[in-house]
Amino acid sequence: MQFIERTAGGLRIKTKDVDQVVRQGLKQYLNTLLQKEYATYDGRIKALRKEFNLKNNVPIYVHESLCFYMSTNIRDSFSTCINYHEVLSIREGNDHQAEIIFKDLTIKKLDVNYQKLLKRHIQTARFLTRL
Secondary structure, X not given: OOEEEEEOOEEEEEOOOOEEEEOOOHHHHHHHHHHOOOOOHHHHHHHHHHHHOOOOOOOEXXXXXXXXXXXXXXXXXXXXXXXXXXXXXXEEOHHHEEEEEXXXXXXXXXXXXXXXXXXXXXXHHHHHHOO
């Protein structure tokens, strides 16, 4: 899975082969992913905050090949969950916006500040080295 983003019709879930829309809320969908790992979204975030002394921008660790970080706050209507393990690189686009290049060389343009997104990506990498 490359990313999950909110759309008018629900959630757009993009994998290498499939691009589908699911009529669910973001937290609801993340809870279904985490339920397979015997966890909930709120429980996982609370545990990671306590265990790793994190305050903001807590990565959503599902399992060894699925660890998301948010492009913006999870409550924002245009937030996108990006799977760290599928990102090849991040580059600056027009007007300091971010462009994510995935391992299959597809590009996702996000209307978020490049520096902020890069910082979240680096923080997720640091977090994963501590696991």
